[in-house]
Amino acid sequence: MAMSTVSRVRRQLPVSPWLFAAPGLLITGAFILYPFVSTLVNAFTDRRTLVPGRFVGLANFRELLNDEMFWIGLRNSTLYVVGVVPALVVLPLLLALLVQKNIPGITFFRSAFYTPVVASIVVVGLIWVWLLDERGLVNSLLETVGVGRVGFLSDQWLLLLSAMTVMVWKGLGYYMIIYLAALANVPRELHEAAAVDGAGAVRRFLTVTVPAVRSTMVLVGALSSVAAFKVFSEVYLMAGPSGGPAGEDTTLVMLVQRTGTGLTGRVGYASAISVVVFVVTVALMLLVLRADRRDES
Amino acid sequence: MPISRRALAAAFAVCVVLPLSACGSSGGDGGTADASGKIEGDITFQTWNLRANFKDYFEGLIADFEKKYPGTRVKWIDQPAEGYADKISADAAGGTLPDVVNVSPDLVAPLAKAGLALDLDKAAGRYEKEYLKGAWASHRIPGMKGTYAFPWYLNTGPLFYNKSLFEEAGLDPDRPPKTYDEVFAAALQMAKKTDGKVATLANVPTIEDFGRYGVQLMNKEGTAFSFNDAKGVELLTRYKELYDARALDPQALTATPESSGKKFLTGAVAMNPGSALDLGNFKKQAPNLYKNIGITDQITSTGHVNMYVMGVMVNAQTKRTPAAVAFAHYVTDAEHQMSFAKKVAIFPSTAGSLDDPYFTKQDGTDETRVRVAAAKSLKNAVNYTPVLFSEQMKTALRNEVAKALQGKESPEEALDNAVKACNTLLQQQG
Numbered sequence: 001m002a003m004s005t006v007s008r009v010r011r012q013l014p015v016s017p018w019l020f021a022a023p024g025l026l027i028t029g030a031f032i033l034y035p036f037v038s039t040l041v042n043a044f045t046d047r048r049t050l051v052p053g054r055f056v057g058l059a060n061f062r063e064l065l066n067d068e069m070f071w072i073g074l075r076n077s078t079l080y081v082v083g084v085v086p087a088l089v090v091l092p093l094l095l096a097l098l099v100q101k102n103i104p105g106i107t108f109f110r111s112a113f114y115t116p117v118v119a120s121i122v123v124v125g126l127i128w129v130w131l132l133d134e135r136g137l138v139n140s141l142l143e144t145v146g147v148g149r150v151g152f153l154s155d156q157w158l159l160l161l162s163a164m165t166v167m168v169w170k171g172l173g174y175y176m177i178i179y180l181a182a183l184a185n186v187p188r189e190l191h192e193a194a195a196v197d198g199a200g201a202v203r204r205f206l207t208v209t210v211p212a213v214r215s216t217m218v219l220v221g222a223l224s225s226v227a228a229f230k231v232f233s234e235v236y237l238m239a240g241p242s243g244g245p246a247g248e249d250t251t252l253v254m255l256v257q258r259t260g261t262g263l264t265g266r267v268g269y270a271s272a273i274s275v276v277v278f279v280v281t282v283a284l285m286l287l288v289l290r291a292d293r294r295d296e297s
Numbered sequence: 298m299p300i301s302r303r304a305l306a307a308a309f310a311v312c313v314v315l316p317l318s319a320c321g322s323s324g325g326d327g328g329t330a331d332a333s334g335k336i337e338g339d340i341t342f343q344t345w346n347l348r349a350n351f352k353d354y355f356e357g358l359i360a361d362f363e364k365k366y367p368g369t370r371v372k373w374i375d376q377p378a379e380g381y382a383d384k385i386s387a388d389a390a391g392g393t394l395p396d397v398v399n400v401s402p403d404l405v406a407p408l409a410k411a412g413l414a415l416d417l418d419k420a421a422g423r424y425e426k427e428y429l430k431g432a433w434a435s436h437r438i439p440g441m442k443g444t445y446a447f448p449w450y451l452n453t454g455p456l457f458y459n460k461s462l463f464e465e466a467g468l469d470p471d472r473p474p475k476t477y478d479e480v481f482a483a484a485l486q487m488a489k490k491t492d493g494k495v496a497t498l499a500n501v502p503t504i505e506d507f508g509r510y511g512v513q514l515m516n517k518e519g520t521a522f523s524f525n526d527a528k529g530v531e532l533l534t535r536y537k538e539l540y541d542a543r544a545l546d547p548q549a550l551t552a553t554p555e556s557s558g559k560k561f562l563t564g565a566v567a568m569n570p571g572s573a574l575d576l577g578n579f580k581k582q583a584p585n586l587y588k589n590i591g592i593t594d595q596i597t598s599t600g601h602v603n604m605y606v607m608g609v610m611v612n613a614q615t616k617r618t619p620a621a622v623a624f625a626h627y628v629t630d631a632e633h634q635m636s637f638a639k640k641v642a643i644f645p646s647t648a649g650s651l652d653d654p655y656f657t658k659q660d661g662t663d664e665t666r667v668r669v670a671a672a673k674s675l676k677n678a679v680n681y682t683p684v685l686f687s688e689q690m691k692t693a694l695r696n697e698v699a700k701a702l703q704g705k706e707s708p709e710e711a712l713d714n715a716v717k718a719c720n721t722l723l724q725q726q727g
Contacts, residue, residue, distance in 0.1 A: 049386045050411035051727060134548060135565055154547040242692050245550035246699035262382045263389070263407035264687040264726055 042271035049265040060272035070273065073252040076160060076235075077277075080251065081228045081284070083164045084171075088224040089217055091168065092175035097209070099176070100183050110180075114173035121170070125237030128166050129153065132238075153238065156248040163234040163249070170234075171227070175220050182216035183209070218292040225284045230277065232257065252277050332420040332622035337368035340617050340624060341395035345607075348375035354640055362627050369620050382688070389413055392614070396621040397628075400446055400610045402684040406438050408610065409445040410727065415611040416443035421622050427631060432646035435606040435680050439519020446608030447629040448646035450637065453604045453671050453678055454572030457579075458591040462567040466490040473593035477510065480568070480596055481535050484544035487567055493543030499557030499566040501549050501698045502536055504691070508681030511598040515683055522683075522719045525712035533701050533708035540702040550699040562586060570595065573642035573667040592667060595674070604678035606646065642668065644675055651676060685723060693718040 018025075043060055047053025064070045099110045116124060131137050132152035139149045152162045186209060194204045210217075232253040235243070243250030243258070250258070252273060260270025347355065359371045374395060376384050382404060388394040394413060408414045417436075418425070424447070425433050432448035460470035466487040474480040484497035504524070508514050512529040515522055539545040546552065546566055561569035562583045579587040595602040609625045611618070627633065634645035635653065642664070644651065651657075656672035659665055694715045701711035 048725070048727075050389055050407055050413070134546075135563065151547055154550065159551075240551040240553055240556075242551060242695050242699075245703060246705065247692065247696040258689065258692060261386070262688050263386050263404060264689060264722075265386065266689075266725065 039271045039274050042268050043275045044272075045268045046266075047268040047271075049261075049263055049267060053268050056268070060269050063269065064272060064276065069247060069250060069255060070252075072248060073250050073255040073273075074276075076249060077229050077231065077252045077280075079160065080164060080167075080231050081225050083161070084167050084228040084231075085221060085225045087164075087168045088171050088175055088228075089221050092172050092220070093179050093209075093213065093217070095172055095176045096179035096183055097205070100180060110176075113176055116170045117173040119170070121233045122237065124166065124170055125234065128162065129238055132162055154245065156244050156246075159239050159244050159249050160235075163231070163238045166234045166238065167228065167231060171224065175224070178216060178220060179213060182213040186212040215292070218288060222285055222288040225288060226281050229281055229284060332619050334619040335368075336366045336619045336623045338617040338620050339370045339372065340397060340615070340620050341372045341374060342397040342624060342628075343374045343376060343395040343399060345376060345381050345399045346378035347399075348373075351637075351640060354637065358628065358633060362624055365627075366620070366623065369624075371624060394612045394614065396612050396615040396617060397625045398610045398612065399449070400608050402435050402446075402606055402608065402680065403682065403686060405436050405445045405608060405610055406684045407687075407726070409438050409441060409443070413613050414445040415613040415615075415618070415622070416445060417447065417611070417622075418443045420611070420618065421447070421626060424626055427647055428629075429646050429648055429651075429676075431677075431679065432606060436608050436610075436684070438684055439515070446610040447625050449607040449609050449629045450634060450643035451604050451606055451646050451675055451678070452572050452643055453595065453602050453675055454570060454575070455592045455667055455670060456568055456595055457561065457571050457575065458568045458593060459561070459564060459586060460589040460591045462487070462495055462564060463591070466495070466567075470591055473591055474596070475593065477532075477535075477596055477598060481539065481544075484539050484568075485542055488539075488542045488544035495565070495567055496546035496549075496560075497544050497567045498539065499546040499549055499560045499569060500552050500554070501545070501695065501702065502532060504683070504686055504694060505603045505681040507532060508679070509595070509597040509599060509601075509603055514681070515685075519683070519685070521723070522716045525709070525716040529712050530708045533698065533712060536698075537702055537704075537708060545702070550702065573664060573671060576664055576667060590663070592663065594670065599679075601677055601679040602674045603681045604675055606680050607643075644672055685726070686719070687722060687726065690719040690722050693722065 042053065044055055044057060045053030046056045046059070095113060099106055099113065129136075133139065134149055134151070134154070138152065143149055150158065152158050190208045190212070191204055194208050199207065230253050231251050235249055235251050236254060236257075239249040241258075243254050256270045256273045256277065259265065259273065260267050342359070344355065355373055359373055362371060363369050385394070385398065385400070385404060385408070389408060389411065394408075400408070405414055409416075425444075428448050432451060433444060435448060436444050436446040438445065456473075458470075458473055463470040463473075463483075466483075467490055468483055468486060474483045480497070487495055487497045502510075504514060507524045507529055510528060510532045512524050512532065513526055514524050536545065540549070546557070546560060548556070548560075552560075557566065557569060558571070558575070560566045562579070564586065576587075576590075579590055597603075609629050611621045611625050615621045629646070631645065631647035631650050634647050635650055635655075637643065638645050638650075639655065644656070651672045655668075657669060659669055697706070697711040697715035697718070700706040700714075701708045706714070
C-alpha cells in the first residue's frame with residue numbers, strides 16, 4: 001500500500017524528491033561545492049583580489065616547490081600532526097577513565113575539563129600568551145626556582161611546542177566526552193572477568209579498555225589529525241601575524257591567509273596552497289581509516 | 298532517472314562555470330568622473346572603527362550635509378579595525394564598495410589600480426589648494442597619474458620613555474636621546490646595567506624606520522625598492538648589536554605595535570613611539586608610568602618625522618558622483634577637520650589649520666605640549682611608508698630582518714633578499 005502511494009507520487013510529481021532535497025542541496029552547493037570548485041579553478045590561474053585571473057596551468061604548483069615559506073608551512077603543519085595527534089588520542093582517554101566513575105562531585109571535574117572547549121580561542125590564546133610571556137607567570141616561577149627565563153614566545157621551536165600545548169589543552173575536554181560515551185558501552189563483565197583472572201589496572205586498561213574503544217580512538221585520531229594539520233588560530237595568536245621569528249612557525253593555513261587575503265592578495269597562489277592542504281587532509285583521513293581496517297582484518 | 302542525470306550535469310556545470318565567470322572583469326557598469334552635476338541622491342559612507350567613540354560627531358556631520366544639500370541622504374557604515382582591508386577587498390571584488398570610503402594610502406593604491414578609486418585631480422582638482430601639499434600628494438600612486446583620495450586627518454607622535462628606568466640605568470632622565478647614535482648608546486647602557494632584563498626598544502625596524510634613518514626606499518620612478526643600500530645595511534647592523542646585547546626585547550621578532558605598547562606599559566621596555574592619544578592611556582592604565590613619563594621628539598636623520606595619513610576615497614563606480622565628491626570634501630574640509638581634531642588627538646590636513654592657536658599655544662599640560670610639538674613637526678613631515686608597500690611586503694621585510702637579527706643571514710643578505718621579495722610582489726601587483 002505504502003509502496004503504491006510512493007510510486008503514485010513519483011509518477012505524478014517526478015521532481016518531488018528534488019524539491020525536498022533542494023534546501024539542503026542549495027546550501028551545500030552555495031557554501032561547500034561552489035567555494036570548493038572555485039578554489040580548484042583559481043589554483044590554475046594568476047587571479048588576485050581585484051584583478052581577474054588568467055589560466056596559468058601548473059605555474060602556481062611549480063612556484064610552490066621553490067617557495068621556502070611553503071616548505072616551512074608544510075613542515076610545521078606536519079610537526080603539528082605528529083605532536084598533537086598522539087596526545088589527543090591518549091590523554092583524553094586517561095582523563096575519561098579518571099572522571100568515568102559516578103562519585104559525588106565528579107560532575108564538577110567533568111565540567112572543569114570541558115570548560116576550555118567552550119572558551120573562545122582568542123581568549124585562550126591571550127591567557128596563554130600572558131602566562132608564557134618573558135615576564136609572565138611561568139617565567140617568574142622558573143626564575144624563582146633558579147631555572148631562569150625561557151623564551152617560550154621568542155624561540156621558534158618552543159613557540160611551536162607552546163601552540164601545540166594550547167591545542168591539546170583546549171581539545172582534551174571535547175575528546176574526553178567522546179571517550180566517556182565509548183567507555184559507557186564497555187561491558188563491566190569483561191573488567192570483572194579480567195580482574196578475577198588476576199589482571200591489574202594497567203593490564204585491564206591495555207587488554208580490555210583499549211580494544212573496546214579502539215574504533216573511537218581511530219575516530220579521535222582522524223578528527224584531531226585533520227584539525228591539527230589545518231591549525232591556524234593557536235599559532236596566529238601566539239606567534240603573531242608574521243608566524244613567529246622570521247616566519248619560522250608559519251603553518252600552511254596561515255600561509256593561505258597571508259598570501260590570499262587583503263587588497264593585494266594572490267588568490268590563485270593561495271588557492272594552490274589550499275588544494276595541497278585539501279589533498280594532504282584527505283590522505284591523512286584515508287591513512288587513519290586504512291590503518292583501522294588493517295587492524296580489524 | 299533522466300531528470301537526476303540532467304540535474305547532476307547542470308549542477309556540475311554551474312559549479313564549474315560560476316567560478317570561471319568570477320575571473321571576468323571586476324569593472325561592471327561604472328559611474329562618471331564628472332562631479333559637476335546636481336548634488337542629490339542616496340550615498341553610503343564607510344568609516345574605519347569610528348562609531349564607538351564618535352557616533353554623535355558623525356551623525357551631526359551627516360545631518361548638516363543633508364540639510365545643506367536637500368535631496369541627499371547619507372547612509373553611514375562603520376567597520377571594525379580588525380580585518381578592514383579584507384572587508385574592503387570583499388566589497389571591491391563583489392561590486393558593493395560604498396560610495397565614499399575611509400582609507401589609508403596603502404589601501405588606495407590597489408583600488409586605484411583596479412579602477413575603483415575616483416581620480417580627484419580630474420573630479421575635484423579645484424579643492425587641492427585647501428590641503429597641505431604633502432597631504433594631498435600622499436594619495437598619488439607611482440606609475441599612475443592622478444590623486445585618489447582626499448587627505449583627512451594626520452597623526453604623528455613623540456617617543457615616550459620611562460624616566461625611572463633611565464635613572465636606574467644611570468642615564469639622565471632629563472636629557473633623553475635625540476639622535477640615532479644616542480638612542481643606540483642609551484639602549485646598550487640600559488641592557489648592560491640591567492643585565493639584559495630591561496630592553497630599550499620593543500620593535501624590529503620597519504620600512505618607516507629605514508625611511509627616517511635616511512635610507513632611499515624606492516628608486517625615483519617608484520618602480521623598484523632600494524632599501525638594501527649601505528645606509529639600510531648600517532641600520533640593520535646596529536639593530537643586530539642591540540638584539541645581541543638584549544637591548545632589543547627578545548620578543549621583538551614577533552611583536553606587534555599593540556604588544557610593544559603593553560611592554561612599555563608594564564615597564565619591560567624603556568622607550569616606545571606613540572601619539573598624543575597614548576597619554577590618556579598611560580594615565581588610565583599605568584598611573585605609575587604616567588608619573589614617570591618622559592617625552593622626546595621622534596628620532597629622525599632626515600629632518601622630517603614620519604606621519605600617518607588617513608584619507609577619504611570616492612568610489613569610481615558610484616552612480617552619485619557629485620554627491621559622493623561633495624560629501625568626501627565636506628568631511629575633510631578645514632571646518633570639519635578642525636572640529637574633529639578638537640574631539641580626538643588627530644591633526645587636520647588642511648592648509649593653515651595647524652596655525653590655529655589650538656595647535657600653537659601651550660597651556661602647561663603634557664597633552665598640549667605633545668599636541669603643539671606634533672603639529673609643528675607635521676608641517677614638513679613625510680609619510681615614509683610607500684603607498685605600494687603591501688602587507689605581504691611588510692611580512693617579507695619583517696622576516697628577513699628577523700633572520701639578520703638571529704644571525705641566520707648577514708644584514709646585507711637579509712636586505713637583498715627582502716628587496717628581491719618586495720620587487721617580485723610589486724611586479725605581481727601589476
